[in-house]
Amino acid sequence: MKDDTIMVHVSRDPSRHYGIVNLPVYHASTVLYPTIKAFNNRIKNKYRGVRYGASGTPTTFALADAVATLEGGAGAVVVSSGLAACTMALTAFLKQGDHILVTDSVYGPTRKFCDAVLKRFGVEITYYDPLIGGNISELIRENTRVVFTESPGSLTFEVQDIPAIAEAAHNSDVLVLMDNTWATPLFFKPFEHGVDISIQAGTKYIAGHSDLVIGIITARTEALFRKIKDTTLAYGDIAGPEDCFLALRGLRSMGARLRCQQEAGLRIAAWLKQRPEVKRVMHPALPDDPGHALWKRDFTGACSLFGVVFHTSSEKAISHMVDGYRFFKIGASWGGFESLVIPAELQKIRTAVPWTETGYVLRYHVGLEDPEDLIEDLKLGFDRLNQAHKQKA
Numbered sequence: 001m002k003d004d005t006i007m008v009h010v011s012r013d014p015s016r017h018y019g020i021v022n023l024p025v026y027h028a029s030t031v032l033y034p035t036i037k038a039f040n041n042r043i044k045n046k047y048r049g050v051r052y053g054a055s056g057t058p059t060t061f062a063l064a065d066a067v068a069t070l071e072g073g074a075g076a077v078v079v080s081s082g083l084a085a086c087t088m089a090l091t092a093f094l095k096q097g098d099h100i101l102v103t104d105s106v107y108g109p110t111r112k113f114c115d116a117v118l119k120r121f122g123v124e125i126t127y128y129d130p131l132i133g134g135n136i137s138e139l140i141r142e143n144t145r146v147v148f149t150e151s152p153g154s155l156t157f158e159v160q161d162i163p164a165i166a167e168a169a170h171n172s173d174v175l176v177l178m179d180n181t182w183a184t185p186l187f188f189k190p191f192e193h194g195v196d197i198s199i200q201a202g203t204k205y206i207a208g209h210s211d212l213v214i215g216i217i218t219a220r221t222e223a224l225f226r227k228i229k230d231t232t233l234a235y236g237d238i239a240g241p242e243d244c245f246l247a248l249r250g251l252r253s254m255g256a257r258l259r260c261q262q263e264a265g266l267r268i269a270a271w272l273k274q275r276p277e278v279k280r281v282m283h284p285a286l287p288d289d290p291g292h293a294l295w296k297r298d299f300t301g302a303c304s305l306f307g308v309v310f311h312t313s314s315e316k317a318i319s320h321m322v323d324g325y326r327f328f329k330i331g332a333s334w335g336g337f338e339s340l341v342i343p344a345e346l347q348k349i350r351t352a353v354p355w356t357e358t359g360y361v362l363r364y365h366v367g368l369e370d371p372e373d374l375i376e377d378l379k380l381g382f383d384r385l386n387q388a389h390k391q392k393a
């Protein structure tokens, strides 16, 4: 079955719910059992069954199964946020004395979790150049357990050579985790490229409407899935049923939204690229992007999130441009229906490969507005930018 058909039909059976198209929202804390024997046997249902509200309801499992099917994994676990999906997935495989390799392009709060929490629990962390490819083998130590990848990075958009990284990691029995939020399960199939655990911030394109926070962790094998589930159960982390329902509803239309946003995103990225005020655009689907060849080899599409490096470094001039945008709102959580923009202060973040490039960096997310209106918005923004520079001169 093709992905578009899966997204429409997965995880629902109207014949079991009065013919109603969408699966109902199951709210639960208490689950009742008819006998003591049944109660004592509930643990046999630990991984997939309904046994207690905090371990999942049919609504939670429906979302998990839908994402697992699209990613092509053995099983998935729904957690309370995309960040929780990153932290739970890491925690599941680590203990005191272990070492992990984390891409320098990793989502900021995931880095913060590594530095503020994992280090405190005695885990060693090495950040690596996202473009390292198979040379990651040189960084693998006796106690290395996990390589954490994110491709493309969600601020700087480097495409990682995931198959080469996975081959090197697996040669040393090291697991490969990937934050696959940018591509979504539609545009990158992690398990076909050697990934062991795939992470989705469902908050973004899956939910797609900027109104909820949710994470999904999908595992390549049943054994890995159980390890993740054991961890999230131990922490008591779970997403609320209403959010699972909304995320599942968002998933039904994700293909159509993504393709529309992909096209508009590319058009706007190409338009920005030819502007004299722009130094470069970081979008792997643009043919001259440094990551284009790898993107073309491994991905089947691009979402609408990309970066722009400007010639100017003046925050004042950039603010004149951005603060006056009509449609590009200033906001961080992407993947919804409206266009967004945020500044990216990369000098403050990178350690393995310090960011030395001059020029202000903005990250754009293209929503579902008409691209003509968005381009007009950007055009007027450049007028303000140039005016600000003139006034200064």
Ligand SMILES: Cc1ncc(COP(=O)(O)O)c(C=O)c1O
Binding pocket: 081, 082, 083, 084, 086, 107, 150, 154, 179, 181, 182, 201, 202, 203, 213, 214, 215, 332, 333, 334
């Ligand atoms: C690449 C990436 N991963 C994970 C997350 C975390 O998702 P959430 O906001 O649901 O915690 C984000 C959020 O911006 C993200 O951009």
